[in-house]
Amino acid sequence: MIKVDSKKTIRSVAKRFMQANRGRNIIAIIAIIMTTVMFTSLFSALLSMMKSTQQQEVRMNANTSHITIDNMTYEKFAEASKFGKIKESGYSIMLGAVTNQEFVNSATDMKYTDKKGAEAVLCSPVQGKMPTKYNEVALSTITLDLLGLPREVGTKVKLQYGVGGKQETQEFVLSGYWKGDPLSSVQNVWVSKAFCEDKVTKADLTSIEKGKTEGTYSLYIWCESIFHLENIVNEMERQYHFSDVYSRIYSNSAYDFFAEDAFPLDTVIAMILIIFASGYLIIYNVFRISVNSDIRTYGLLKNIGTTGRQLKSIVRRQAMTLSVIGIPLGLLIGYFIGLGMTPYLLSDNSVMGVIPVQPSVNPLIFIIAGLFAALTIYIGCQMPARIVAKISPVDAVRMNLEEENRKSRKKTGKTTPLFMAFTNMRRSWKKAVLVVISLALPMTLLNASYSISKSFDYDQFLNIYCSYDFDVSGITHSAYSSNMNAVTPEFIEEVSTQEDTEKVALIYNEDISYPLDDKGYESLAKIIDQAEKEKYIKGYQLKKERKYLANGEAFAHVMGINRDAYEKMMFTGEKPSYDEFAGGGYVIVSDLVQGFGTFYDPGDKVTLEPKNGKEYTVLAIGWMPYDLSYRFGAKETIFDCSFYLPVSEYSALGGNENAMMAGIDVKEGREEAFDQWLSGWVEEAKPTLYVESRLAVLEQCKGFSEKYYLILALLSAVLFAIGLLNFFNTSSVTIMARRRELALLEAVGQTQRQIRKMLIIEGLIYLLAAVLLADTVGMAMARPMIFSTIGRAFYFSYHPSLAASFVSLPLMVLIAIAVPVYNYLRMSKETIVERLRSD
Numbered sequence: 001m002i003k004v005d006s007k008k009t010i011r012s013v014a015k016r017f018m019q020a021n022r023g024r025n026i027i028a029i030i031a032i033i034m035t036t037v038m039f040t041s042l043f044s045a046l047l048s049m050m051k052s053t054q055q056q057e058v059r060m061n062a063n064t065s066h067i068t069i070d071n072m073t074y075e076k077f078a079e080a081s082k083f084g085k086i087k088e089s090g091y092s093i094m095l096g097a098v099t100n101q102e103f104v105n106s107a108t109d110m111k112y113t114d115k116k117g118a119e120a121v122l123c124s125p126v127q128g129k130m131p132t133k134y135n136e137v138a139l140s141t142i143t144l145d146l147l148g149l150p151r152e153v154g155t156k157v158k159l160q161y162g163v164g165g166k167q168e169t170q171e172f173v174l175s176g177y178w179k180g181d182p183l184s185s186v187q188n189v190w191v192s193k194a195f196c197e198d199k200v201t202k203a204d205l206t207s208i209e210k211g212k213t214e215g216t217y218s219l220y221i222w223c224e225s226i227f228h229l230e231n232i233v234n235e236m237e238r239q240y241h242f243s244d245v246y247s248r249i250y251s252n253s254a255y256d257f258f259a260e261d262a263f264p265l266d267t268v269i270a271m272i273l274i275i276f277a278s279g280y281l282i283i284y285n286v287f288r289i290s291v292n293s294d295i296r297t298y299g300l301l302k303n304i305g306t307t308g309r310q311l312k313s314i315v316r317r318q319a320m321t322l323s324v325i326g327i328p329l330g331l332l333i334g335y336f337i338g339l340g341m342t343p344y345l346l347s348d349n350s351v352m353g354v355i356p357v358q359p360s361v362n363p364l365i366f367i368i369a370g371l372f373a374a375l376t377i378y379i380g381c382q383m384p385a386r387i388v389a390k391i392s393p394v395d396a397v398r399m400n401l402e403e404e405n406r407k408s409r410k411k412t413g414k415t416t417p418l419f420m421a422f423t424n425m426r427r428s429w430k431k432a433v434l435v436v437i438s439l440a441l442p443m444t445l446l447n448a449s450y451s452i453s454k455s456f457d458y459d460q461f462l463n464i465y466c467s468y469d470f471d472v473s474g475i476t477h478s479a480y481s482s483n484m485n486a487v488t489p490e491f492i493e494e495v496s497t498q499e500d501t502e503k504v505a506l507i508y509n510e511d512i513s514y515p516l517d518d519k520g521y522e523s524l525a526k527i528i529d530q531a532e533k534e535k536y537i538k539g540y541q542l543k544k545e546r547k548y549l550a551n552g553e554a555f556a557h558v559m560g561i562n563r564d565a566y567e568k569m570m571f572t573g574e575k576p577s578y579d580e581f582a583g584g585g586y587v588i589v590s591d592l593v594q595g596f597g598t599f600y601d602p603g604d605k606v607t608l609e610p611k612n613g614k615e616y617t618v619l620a621i622g623w624m625p626y627d628l629s630y631r632f633g634a635k636e637t638i639f640d641c642s643f644y645l646p647v648s649e650y651s652a653l654g655g656n657e658n659a660m661m662a663g664i665d666v667k668e669g670r671e672e673a674f675d676q677w678l679s680g681w682v683e684e685a686k687p688t689l690y691v692e693s694r695l696a697v698l699e700q701c702k703g704f705s706e707k708y709y710l711i712l713a714l715l716s717a718v719l720f721a722i723g724l725l726n727f728f729n730t731s732s733v734t735i736m737a738r739r740r741e742l743a744l745l746e747a748v749g750q751t752q753r754q755i756r757k758m759l760i761i762e763g764l765i766y767l768l769a770a771v772l773l774a775d776t777v778g779m780a781m782a783r784p785m786i787f788s789t790i791g792r793a794f795y796f797s798y799h800p801s802l803a804a805s806f807v808s809l810p811l812m813v814l815i816a817i818a819v820p821v822y823n824y825l826r827m828s829k830e831t832i833v834e835r836l837r838s839d
Helices: 007-020 022-061 074-080 115-120 141-147 193-199 205-209 229-240 265-293 295-303 308-346 363-390 393-398 417-427 429-453 458-465 489-496 518-533 539-550 578-582 647-652 671-685 694-737 739-747 752-788 803-807 809-827 832-837
Strands: 067-072 088-097 108-113 136-140 156-163 166-178 187-191 217-222 248-251 470-473 501-515 553-561 586-589 605-608 614-623 641-646 661-666 690-693
Touching: 007 022, 007 308, 022 265, 022 308, 022 363, 022 694, 067 074, 067 229, 074 217, 074 229, 088 115, 088 193, 108 115, 108 156, 108 193, 115 217, 136 141, 136 156, 141 166, 141 187, 229 248, 265 295, 265 308, 265 363, 265 429, 265 694, 265 752, 295 308, 295 363, 295 393, 308 363, 417 429, 417 752, 429 694, 429 752, 429 803, 458 694, 470 671, 489 501, 489 661, 489 671, 501 605, 501 647, 518 539, 539 553, 553 647, 578 586, 586 605, 605 641, 614 641, 614 647, 641 647, 661 671, 671 690, 671 694, 690 694, 694 739, 694 752, 694 809, 739 752, 739 809, 739 832, 752 803, 752 809, 803 809
Parallel strands: 108 187, 136 166, 553 641, 586 614
Antiparallel strands: 067 217, 067 248, 088 108, 088 156, 088 217, 136 187, 156 166, 470 661, 470 690, 501 553, 501 661, 586 641, 605 614
């Protein structure tokens, strides 16, 4: 057999095939564009979301470095700075807290830092420069505004600060300033190195162990890559033993794209697989039908010496040529669709407000999407290419490939349109299967989308995150910047006297340390042993916990609650009545959030000593919903619990006069009016209070779930278009391939009406098979995918539903009727004689 190695000839033959299949080319290009659009919009939206959320988390963490080490002595700092995998680094030295009265509600630290250290914490002057002279200082605009000073370099700044165990006052000259970030939990004041060396007390292990931060070093590290940062952290810990000397090393969570809450990997993989499957189905079907139609030509080419490998190249070259047209268009359209989706996907994604959109123009978007699209097209045309490569010249010339394995059989009985439709579909069952799967995919997604919409239990979400219509407190995203006693008696009185107010739940808080009795000591010892066994704590933290245990010291929150707050409490076992709880002498103890049990059991005695000590009997083990609880751990220990007392007992013990939290219920239908009043009052009278409304939380919750509806709806729409395209192409090619057969039927007396009826029945069989597949196998396969993605939300309770597929049936029936009728009428423009003469 003569081998034709001429690439020019192969290109020419492939071009001729494309010129002869213009309709096929249009459908294939549309399919390629749609597939590429889906890949590109997915990756552009994903990378834009990742970039935006990363920038937001960098702001939340107030740290751009990859790895940070805090609480180091100078010796440990000098040692760690020499680590071999450091690309760049910066550092800062802590002096003390700035104590001006203006900063009572804004934590402010005085430090020295180098240039990279300032860049690390987003505090590099944008006007002026870093301080170099002894009396120079650099501040944020937030700090300047709190001091009531102009934003001008050279301004005199008087600061009070604590250093060396005493309070001092110093007048500085402003050398530079930067725009302060309201998300930052602490504001920094930069001083010169000369001032720092003159004032700072050198830190040692003893002072750090006592919790003193003056003189401690922080090291900010940038590595060559953001990947595997945790491995570098572990390597540095093993080499320098930071946890043994009370230092803390950690990677920046902003760069941990694969953290549990940072990157929806399962969702992305599922979407890639769905897009790949849908793209593959139509690409494969288009080229399979094309190959079947041209099989005799391919056989003739093989008969004159064209090799199977060259025939494969002809098919692939057609796919490549169509890809050159379709992929760039798909990349462009998909990129802008992805950018358009990003703001919606980011909305309500941050507890601190809307995340600013950072559009990603990373070339990786186009490279990865283009590669995925090209891979889908390549795999889709592989099987058709193999068919033409393996077919023998004799078989190709003698017969249509679809009829190759047909068995002749005698047909008896009445021939009906239904019987003929089934017979015709059986002849091309492989194409039928592909079309059915193409139609079943969007219907499965519609069912899944509707099932998801019915499976969110918003009440369960609200009962945990917003127990009342309004929560008012001084709590922010950080314990460092939160005011745990911000709700004043004046505010409580003002709210209570409002006409729309129905309930006011009050929760008070006082942090205490208390001596452990025998039962408490025994319980804490078991808790620490269990935590060590499970590797929950180690190193410095473990040593610190054991030291507190040895000293017989524990830390807790004494919480005062009124009747309205008590109603929301949850208990292990039966809930006691409030009257019993408020009768005197009783306390409710929380269990540990880590799941290691509790310090005391019902019936135990415990002495609480905020100011005036008193012994109480443990009535029950209970806890508050998240929004009404103390949301942060104790500063000293991770094993802290809460003791709940009636407000009267709490006050008698000398607890804070101001409440930590007020939960407010209002009359039904008055939520919006009360929200306006409350927001105005808080803004005018107490700007350090924060309001969280049930309506806002519900909108945030719905916004989260609606993102999935958007993704699934868009995906369903594109998949539906691909399925429809596949159905249209299959119907059109099948009818055109059978035009002689249909002409013979007309010639022997069958009417066009009967033929249309047969074709309509074929379309309806496709539809029925697709519905059955989507409602059975499709939903069974969708279930694990749902549970591995959105189903992980605690307020998600799966309720499968097939309603969406039934609602879409009228449209699907219309399409199943219209497509074959349209293709038949188009073919019928030729006369019977013309169709009988065709090959």
